[in-house]
Amino acid sequence: xxxxxxxxxxxxxxxxxxxxxxxxxxxxxxxxxxxxxxxxxxxxxxxxxxxxxxxxxxxxxxxxxxxxxxxxxxxxxxxxxxxxxxxxxxxxxxxxxxxxxxxxxxxxxxxxxxxxxxxxxxxxxxxxxxxxxxxxxxxxxxxxxxxxxxxxxxxxxxxxxxxxxxxxxxxxxxxxxxxxxxxxxxxxxxxxxxxxxxxxxxxxxxxxxxxxxxxxxxxxxxxxxxxxxxxxxxxxxxxxxxxxxxxxxxxxxxxxxxxxxxxxxxxxxxxxxxxxxxxxxxxxxxxxxxxxxxxxxxxxxxxxxxxxxxxxxxxxxxxxxxxxxxxxxxxxxxxxxxxxxxxxxxxxxxxxxxxxxxxxxxxxxxxxxxxxxxxxxxxxxxxxxxxxxxxxxxxxxxxxxxxxxxxxxxxxxxxxxxxxxxxxxxxxxxxxxxxxxxxxxxxxxxxxxxxxxxxxxxxxxxxxxxxxxxxxxxxxxxxxxxxxxxxxxxxxxxxxxxxxxxxxxxxxxxxxxxxxxxxxxxxxxxxxxxxxxxxxxxxxxxxxxxxxxxxxxxxxxxxxxxxxxxxxxxxxxxxxxxxxxxxxxxxxxxxxxxxxxxxxxxxxxxxxxxxxxxxxxxxxxxxxxxxxxxxxxxxxxxxxxxxxxxxxxxxxxxxxxxxxxxxxxxxxxxxxxxxxxxxxxxxxxxxxxxxxxxxxxxxxxxxxxxxxxxxxxxxxxxxxxxxxxxxx
DNA sequence: ATGGACAATGTTTTT
DNA sequence: CATTGTCCAT
Numbered sequence: 001x002x003x004x005x006x007x008x009x010x011x012x013x014x015x016x017x018x019x020x021x022x023x024x025x026x027x028x029x030x031x032x033x034x035x036x037x038x039x040x041x042x043x044x045x046x047x048x049x050x051x052x053x054x055x056x057x058x059x060x061x062x063x064x065x066x067x068x069x070x071x072x073x074x075x076x077x078x079x080x081x082x083x084x085x086x087x088x089x090x091x092x093x094x095x096x097x098x099x100x101x102x103x104x105x106x107x108x109x110x111x112x113x114x115x116x117x118x119x120x121x122x123x124x125x126x127x128x129x130x131x132x133x134x135x136x137x138x139x140x141x142x143x144x145x146x147x148x149x150x151x152x153x154x155x156x157x158x159x160x161x162x163x164x165x166x167x168x169x170x171x172x173x174x175x176x177x178x179x180x181x182x183x184x185x186x187x188x189x190x191x192x193x194x195x196x197x198x199x200x201x202x203x204x205x206x207x208x209x210x211x212x213x214x215x216x217x218x219x220x221x222x223x224x225x226x227x228x229x230x231x232x233x234x235x236x237x238x239x240x241x242x243x244x245x246x247x248x249x250x251x252x253x254x255x256x257x258x259x260x261x262x263x264x265x266x267x268x269x270x271x272x273x274x275x276x277x278x279x280x281x282x283x284x285x286x287x288x289x290x291x292x293x294x295x296x297x298x299x300x301x302x303x304x305x306x307x308x309x310x311x312x313x314x315x316x317x318x319x320x321x322x323x324x325x326x327x328x329x330x331x332x333x334x335x336x337x338x339x340x341x342x343x344x345x346x347x348x349x350x351x352x353x354x355x356x357x358x359x360x361x362x363x364x365x366x367x368x369x370x371x372x373x374x375x376x377x378x379x380x381x382x383x384x385x386x387x388x389x390x391x392x393x394x395x396x397x398x399x400x401x402x403x404x405x406x407x408x409x410x411x412x413x414x415x416x417x418x419x420x421x422x423x424x425x426x427x428x429x430x431x432x433x434x435x436x437x438x439x440x441x442x443x444x445x446x447x448x449x450x451x452x453x454x455x456x457x458x459x460x461x462x463x464x465x466x467x468x469x470x471x472x473x474x475x476x477x478x479x480x481x482x483x484x485x486x487x488x489x490x491x492x493x494x495x496x497x498x499x500x501x502x503x504x505x506x507x508x509x510x511x512x513x514x515x516x517x518x519x520x521x522x523x524x525x526x527x528x529x530x531x532x533x534x535x536x537x538x539x540x541x542x543x544x545x546x547x548x549x550x551x552x553x554x555x556x557x558x559x560x561x562x563x564x565x566x567x568x569x570x571x572x573x574x575x576x577x578x579x580x581x582x583x584x585x586x587x588x589x590x591x592x593x594x595x596x597x598x599x600x601x602x603x604x605x606x607x608x609x610x611x612x613x614x615x616x617x618x619x620x621x622x623x624x625x626x627x628x629x630x631x632x633x634x635x636x637x638x639x640x641x642x643x644x645x646x647x648x649x650x651x652x653x654x655x656x657x658x659x660x661x662x663x664x665x666x667x668x669x670x671x672x673x674x675x676x677x678x679x680x681x682x683x684x685x686x687x688x689x690x691x692x693x694x695x696x697x698x699x700x701x702x703x704x705x706x707x708x709x710x711x712x713x714x715x716x717x718x719x720x721x722x723x724x725x726x727x728x
Numbered sequence: 729a730t731g732g733a734c735a736a737t738g739t740t741t742t743t
Numbered sequence: 744c745a746t747t748g749t750c751c752a753t
Contacts, residue, residue, distance in 0.1 A: 254742080377742080412731095537742075555742085616738085732753095736747090737747080738745095
């Protein structure tokens with residue numbers, strides 16, 4: 001069987017290229033995963049390369065898993081020994097193996113975003129700094145950027161006084177991490193790059209091993225990743241990277257698409273292949289995509305083409321507000337499913353910010369339709385999940401102080417801030433971490449005990465110490481799941497979290513879901529389970545099993561495809577997020593983000609924006625996104641809402657909004673419904689008496705009026721319900 | 729030490 | 744508006 005028979009010329013050239021550096025610039029839907037997987041299969045089966053000598057890295061576990069499956073599909077089970085994983089997971093493994101060369105132990109834990117933030121907070125406190133002036137989130141951002149640019153604390157670049165302070169926080173943060181035997185996400189890359197750079201023996205070991213290095217989504221690598229790749233490929237120099245600068249959307253995370261240019265410079269003998277044929281979308285969708293992306297300056301123009309049909313025109317839909325935008329999406333989906341034009345699982349709804357999912361979820365709930373939401377944070381960020389994981393992490397690595405402080409008093413066992421502070425100073429005096437000290441506490445005899453830690457405090461701490469040592473003793477015999485069950489039982493976590501309310505029930509359900517996840521690690525280690533849990537990506541939470549529409553951010557949508565795509569919230573300030581306005585580079589990235597969204601669609605695409613949008617609870621008029629005006633009119637079907645209908649009584653709101661296809665409506669549809677109240681008008685309310693109108697606006701087919709009453713102050717009323725009388 | 733009530737405060741995107 | 748933190752009463 002010829003494994004490359006089904007490829008086009010460019011793809012074949014890429015797959016069968018010989019040795020040396022190779023850059024594949026692959027437009028959306030051009031089969032880049034295919035090229036990567038076939039390349040691996042080709043190396044193994046045709047070139048006789050041992051899988052052990054191949055390294056392939058991706059950004060998400062999902063991409064890695066998919067690639068592995070496809071390679072196995074091609075060449076069967078000849079992939080044993082192949083290193084295929086995400087950047088972070090691959091680095092994590094190298095660091096565990098090489099821990100002897102590094103200032104942490106091999107059983108280190110990985111701190112997630114929350115842990116990192118609380119550690120920065122601690123660092124700021126330790127230095128007696130004002131956390132208003134040095135907001136942990138912003139400081140952490142600075143530290144993260146520094147790490148991505150390979151700056152260790154001592155090399156942190158200083159341009160002003162603030163930088164000096166940030167450096168001090170960075171130094172302290174770094175100490176705290178090491179004291180907890182923990183690494184943050186950025187450390188995984190930083191330490192690996194640093195190790196390879198500074199230790200020639202280790203570098204050589206890996207560089208000689210990896211005869212071939214393959215990289216997916218190369219445009220999203222940051223300097224740390226670029227550097228470590230360079231070292232890993234430093235011996236054989238067979239580095240095969242695939243990417244698309246037009247899909248670079250992680251600049252804020254340190255990604256630098258100029259690594260593509262750097263690649264061509266660093267590897268003078270590299271060859272470049274362009275993949276321009278798109279196998280995913282209709283021509284109509286591609287036309288819109290190109291109209292959007294062409295406006296970005298300084299890009300290498302790509303000529304995307306497809307052999308697919310022209311297809312349906314892209315629909316550009318204006319809605320009255322974000323709520324009707326959401327019901328519009330749901331109604332359209334329900335309609336197409338009812339008419340048998342698509343399955344529920346064919347749809348994806350995309351948005352710029354996670355907060356936008358709420359209204360969509362409500363709309364789906366209201367219509368009684370199931371949906372699936374992509375987002376790991378939603379699950380792993382929950383209190384009960386974090387608690388359980390903290391227990392497990394503590395058992396694995398008692399030095400983890402963030403976990404210790406999290407659960408030492410969960411459920412409450414009489415250890416408050418005071419007792420904890422006592423524990424901390426005692427541990428400090430002995431030069432060990434609080435967790436380690438705690439582990440030894442129950443082993444101490446009375447003669448060893450000291451006066452300061454006695455009485456009640458000692459008793460409650462000893463209680464927890466016994467629990468911890470008990471679990472630690474069992475960890476080697478028990479699977480992650482069994483250990484988890486033991487912890488749940490010993491702490492009485494069920495009765496603690498499930499108080500009988502719906503919410504409590506939900507929380508316990510979540511714990512059960514985590515149990516299910518742990519059960520997949522029956523034959524694996526606690527370490528592997530913890531690592532997996534720490535490094536899940538949002539995309540990994542996507543389950544393809546249920547046939548329901550998918551809700552996800554544009555960022556999470558990268559690399560995926562759907563038959564029908566809705567992109568919602570195409571308004572200035574939302575898609576072009578307001579935080580990007582003052583930065584041209586950021587604005588270009590917003591455009592790429594939209595481009596990524598558009599090119600996810602195979603058959604149909606709906607672009608939606610609204611006249612009003614609510615932020616902080618208040619609805620405000622907004623402009624359509626500036627990107628909307630970049631799309632030539634003839635490429636889309638424009639739809640505008642007819643006048644919002646008045647709602648009477650308690651009628652259910654979510655009826656399909658009627659569509660009026662207006663290619664050229666001269667009259668503004670809004671002109672037909674004026675508010676009946678204006679600022680300054682005087683009115684009488686049956687119970688509140690005399691008042692003056694402050695403002696009035698249309699919302700949900702009704703009029704919302706803010707009135708200042710002489711006797712009762714400011715009130716907000718719904719015009720159709722309040723019996724207002726206008727005073728002349 | 730604990731838990732409830734209130735106020736302030738803040739929203740991109742995520743491995 | 745919704746989450747998070749701080750204060751105060753038990």
